[in-house]
Amino acid sequence: MDAHGAATGAAAVSGTEVAPDAAELDARDELTHCRADFVLDGPEGTVYLDGNSLGALPRSVPERLADVVEREWGRLLIRSWSESGWWTAPERTGDRIAPLVGAAPGQIVVGDSTSVNVFKAVVGAVRLVREEHGVAEGGGRDEILVDAATFPTDGYIARSAARMTGATVRAVPVSAMAEAAGPSTAVALVNHVDYRTGELHDLAAVTDAVHRAGGRVVWDVCHSAGALPVQLDADGADFAVGCTYKYLNGGPGSPAFLYVRREAQPRFDSPLPGWTSHADPFAMADGYAPGDGAVRGRVGTPDILSMLALEEALTVWDGVSVEAVRAKSLALTDFFLRRVRTYVPDGRAGRLRLTPLTPQEHERRGSQISLLCEDGSAAGGDDPAEAVMAGLHARGVVGDFRRPGVLRFGFTPLYTSFADVDRAARTLGDVLRNTGREAGS
Amino acid sequence: MDAHGAATGAAAVSGTEVAPDAAELDARDELTHCRADFVLDGPEGTVYLDGNSLGALPRSVPERLADVVEREWGRLLIRSWSESGWWTAPERTGDRIAPLVGAAPGQIVVGDSTSVNVFKAVVGAVRLVREEHGVAEGGGRDEILVDAATFPTDGYIARSAARMTGATVRAVPVSAMAEAAGPSTAVALVNHVDYRTGELHDLAAVTDAVHRAGGRVVWDVCHSAGALPVQLDADGADFAVGCTYKYLNGGPGSPAFLYVRREAQPRFDSPLPGWTSHADPFAMADGYAPGDGAVRGRVGTPDILSMLALEEALTVWDGVSVEAVRAKSLALTDFFLRRVRTYVPDGRAGRLRLTPLTPQEHERRGSQISLLCEDGSAAGGDDPAEAVMAGLHARGVVGDFRRPGVLRFGFTPLYTSFADVDRAARTLGDVLRNTGREAGS
Known part of the structure; x- marks a missing residue:
């Protein structure tokens, strides 16, 4: 991807005019037609760079959801559990996600929140490892390694899983995970892409290291599913959990997914053996048989309204390759970093300093750019990132921030254009200068 | 409720004609206007008696959900977490359910499935009781009593909760629960209304007995919430879980709710401490603080699409008293039982025998009638209830069945009419005679 090689050093462009190089990049973009699949109806010129938090609305979802509500629920009522395919929706929707995360069919089920799925996966993995090593609780394999920079819920849930399985949790930076894994390791719980910095970790290498130590790995792919190629099968992941409302555009709080590697499925011993996981759920048997x-x-x-909205949202992927998405994602983030250098020379604006947290190397970068925004004045005080992001929102550029000091910009290749990127960087420069002046006054 | 005193002995009525006594009961029904709040657009004459499995669609839901999708998600996007009140929807919706189950505000949260909430409640209750008695795992208070006739998922989840807290499970009929509760009891998990038979249990008495033994009670109110008065606060319930897609009409798989008594809240130690339960979720702190x-x-x-559909569905309760719902429910089920006696004299049709499983006494009856349907022939074979229910569906009367042999008919006073009841009983008589002939041929 060097189509944007000439993009650096562009002069400032005002209003909603599109910088010529951005226009050229958009003209060459093979995914440009995908944008029409989404509703992006904000005020003129709004740039939405928060798809890593909540994906935009796919255009076909409202009509499909209206049909689910009015015909399937309203008219067919209880019959829809069979006639409208409601009962099998969790696996069917899972199989639609599967190719996006490098999984053969039959290994992904959709339902519950990411947190609940982390609980299933971590407990399931601990039990699996203990069985494989022939150890009981307290007999070894009692340590759960957790990504030290994990999205908080994974850590909270891992500690609960540890408490309930007689294990302990140790926080380890992903870069030290291979070294940390050893004879006491049961499970490593790792975020594929760091939610705060946008750093991409090496799924294959970490998995391999933990496997060599005799443990299993649970991957959190919330920030990589739909953003870049994930190879769960090929890279040996044991369990994975993922979110569907970010790059998969399933809607606010749409159900998460759980991947259990085929080889591990027969020994997956879930801590939440609800009735719909029973071998014969309608037998209403007293005894549980998975x-x-x-x-x-x-x-x-299964939560049908949200599940079927997600199923419909996944149709935007028809005919789209994750590789093309990745190529555009890298081009977008490269372009953004360059434009930020252009519009915020030397990363300074008044007393504010801007430092990219996201790695420059492509192989270590997810589909977001995080910029650390610091106030150079000794006074400190309020988080300047909060003020800057408020200024961006007021000017129609929507990203978000994470305390302390992190501006996050998510790039969804299906609907983010290079013109969006140019406008976002330019607006960021303006807002920083205004905020930096105030901060320095 | 003796308005239907003259209803017995009605002559058979054909087609979709309404029996005069049913028409009279409907004319006197103070809830009759509520039916217009629902979409009941099946083919002419369809009678829907499966609201105890999936409630009908409230008429205002499609428009509200379209607004949530198209404006709140599609246009406002991430801003809706604050501006559209998404973030606080779980407690706000909980507070709408609260008056229906006799709870003061601030004790109910909506989210996750019933099964997941059973897990939270049972583990939370075990931990609470052990803390109160100053015992550690294995030190006493290690028994979980589970309603022997429980809906299966409660039992499956209770056994998982027991395994993960070092407790054991003992199945006990609700009628023997008071006697079974003793010094080793941690928790009793009881269904308020039996899903299979429709029997209503005495929430106050069972709770009191378990409390006297030093334990806590988790009530499953899936089949009573919205169907009859539930007095969680007044009757001393410690925890309760409930379903919102039955008598609360929230839609297929809509999120369940969890009640934690105010007194128990500060000591509620959830096994699923996800980030949205954190005291300061957006601090993204490493450590969990509830x-x-x-x-x-x-x-x-929170799963917003389903949550807000439910929130809208709950508006049908505006101005409706649960007491009026209960009075009509009992009148409907009384009328149905009498009509079944009329149309199926002596409970016999060919070789088929029909026996009510639901108690005759009002104080022991939920809002459904379960009829045991048996084939008198020694041969046995296929479950006759399945064939009878298929025949009913083919003739536009929708109930369901539970193996072995149970025909279930749910009565939702907000939209079920006495004319529906008459038609259902009459059709049941016809279908039984046809099926009974075949069974006997």
């Missing part, structure tokens, strides 16, 4: 395959990851009655 | 109040029952990101 179903085979992905269905074992289910718990309660 | 929020105060109902929010402590949260786990992951």
Whole structure:
């Protein structure tokens, strides 16, 4: 991707005019037609760079959801559990996600939140490892390694899983995970892409290291699913959990997914063995007997409205390759970094300093750019990132921030254009100068 | 409710004609206007008696959900977490359910499935009781009593909760629960209304007995919430979980709710401490610190589409008293039982025998009638209830069945009419005679 090689050093462009090099990049973009699949109806010139938090609305979702509500629920009522395919939606939707994360069919089930799925996966992995090593609770394999920079919920849930399985948790930077894994390791819980910095970790290498130490790995792919190629099968992941409302555009709080590697499925011993994971749920048996395959990851009655909105949202991927998405993602983030250098020379604006946290190397970069925004004045005080992001929102550029000091900009290749990127960087420069002046006054 | 005193002995009525006594009962029904709040657009004459499995669609839901999707998600995007009140929806929706189950505000949170909430409640209750008695795992208070006739998922989840807290599970009929509770009891998990038979249990008495034994009670109110008065506060319930897609009409798989008694909230130690239950979730702190109040029952990101559909569905309760619903419910089920006696004299049709499983006494009856349907022939074979229910569906009367042999008919006073009841009983008589002939041929 060097189509944007001539993009540096562009002169400032005002209003909603599109910088010529951005226009050229958009003209060459093979995914440009995908933008029409989304509703992006904000005020003129709004740039939405928060798809890493909540993906935009796919245009076909409202009509499909209206049909689900009015015909499937309203008219067919209870019959829809069979006739409208509601009952099998968790696995069917999982199989739609599967190719996006490098999984063969039959290994992903959709349902519950990411946090609940982390619980299933971590407990399931601890039990699996202990069984493989022939050790009971307290007999070894009692340590859960958790990505020290993890999104908080993973850590909270891992500690609960540890408490309930007689294990302990140790926080380890991903870069030290291979070294940390050893004879006491049961499980490593790792974020594929760091939610704060946008750093991409090496799924294959970490998995391999933990496997060599006799442990299993649970990957959190919330910030990589739909943003870049994930190779769960090929890279040996044991369990994975992922979010569907970020780069998969499933809607606010849409159900998460759980991947259990086929080889591990028969021994997956879920801590949440709800009735819909039963081998014969409608037998209403007193005794629990787990179903085979992905269905074992289910718990309660599937949440149909959100599930089918997600299923419809996934149709935007028809005919789209994750590789093309990745190529555009890198081009977008490269372009953004260059434009920020252009519009914020030397990373300074008044007393504010801007430092990219996201790695420059492509192989270590997710699909977001995080910029550390610091106030150079000794006074400190309020988080300047909060003020800067408020200024950006007021001018129609939507990213978000994470305390302390991190501006986050997510790039969704299906609908983010190079013109968006140019405008965002330019507006960031303006806002920084205004805020930096105030900060320095 | 003796308005239907003259209803017995009605002559058979054909087609979709309404029996005069049913018409009279409908004319006197003070809830009759509520039916217009629902979409009941099946083919002419369809009678829907499966609201105890999936409630009908409230008429205002499609428009509200379209607004949530198209404006709140599609246009406002991430801003809706604050501007559209998404973030606080779990507690706000909980507070709308609260008056229906006799709870003061601030004790109910909506989210996750019933099964996941059973896990939170049972583990939370075990921990609470052990703390109160100053015992550690294995030191006493290690028994979980589970309703022997429970809906299966409660039992499956209770056994998982027991395994993960070093407790054991003992199945006990609700009628023997008071006697079974003793010094080793941690928790009793009881269904308020039996999903199979429709029997209503005495929440106050069972709670009191378990409390006297030093334990706590988790009530499953899936089949009573919205169907009859539930007095969680007044009757001393410690925890309760409930479903919102049955008598609360929230839609297929809509999120469940968790009640944690105010007194127990500060000591509620959830096994699923996800980030949205944190005291300061957006601090993204490494360490977990639980929020105060109902929010402590949260786990992951709230499922907004289903949550707000439910919130809208709950508006049908505006101005409706649960007492009026209960009075009509009892009148409907009384009328149905009488009509079944009329149309199926002596409970016999060919070789088929029909026996009510639901108690005759009002104080022991929920809002459904379960009829055991048996084939008198020694041969046995296929479950006759399945064939009878298929025949009913083919003739536009929608109930469901539970193996072995149970025909279930749910009565939702907000939209079920006495004319529906008459038609259902009459059709049941016809279908039984046809099926009974075949069974006997």
